[in-house]
Amino acid sequence: MELRKLPYALTVCKVKAPEDIPLESEFYFVGRTDEELSLVCRTEDCPAETLERDDGWRGFRIAGVLDFSLIGILSKLSGILAAHRIGIFAVSTFNTDYILVKEGNFERALSVLAAEGYTVA
Numbered sequence: 001m002e003l004r005k006l007p008y009a010l011t012v013c014k015v016k017a018p019e020d021i022p023l024e025s026e027f028y029f030v031g032r033t034d035e036e037l038s039l040v041c042r043t044e045d046c047p048a049e050t051l052e053r054d055d056g057w058r059g060f061r062i063a064g065v066l067d068f069s070l071i072g073i074l075s076k077l078s079g080i081l082a083a084h085r086i087g088i089f090a091v092s093t094f095n096t097d098y099i100l101v102k103e104g105n106f107e108r109a110l111s112v113l114a115a116e117g118y119t120v121a
Contacts, residue, residue: 001073002063002119005110008028008055009043010100012089013050020047029091040091040100050071057089061098063121073097077113084112 008027013019015037021030028041037058039047062073071088074097078088081101086109089100101109 002058002121003113004063004121006061006098009055009103010040010059011043011046011053011055012038012040012100013046013053015039015050020049022047029093030035040089056103057094057100058088058103059098059100060120062096074099077118080113081109083090084108086112091099097118 018037022041022045023030025041025045026052027043029041031114032120048096074092077098078090078100081088086101090097114120
């Protein structure tokens, strides 16, 4: 299975309102619940005003489109990283899964996964 590095720094934050989401950005995830409006975006695109903000994330995605019948892919990746004490922030889309790790653990995470047989591009 191939993992593809994202070429930019990421920020995870909470924003006040939908108007704060940088819709013109080429990369962002939004999650809205009855308690919060969360945003993951490139650090350079992060709104100036946020309720909470955590910078210093890097990410990679599982290459290709994952069929919904596939089971345990994210669990396997997160388990390998957990065994090496690397925390993650995971986001899923219709096509695939994205895993974010803190920048200080990024290269180590990729090395660990490569040692487990994953291809990193």
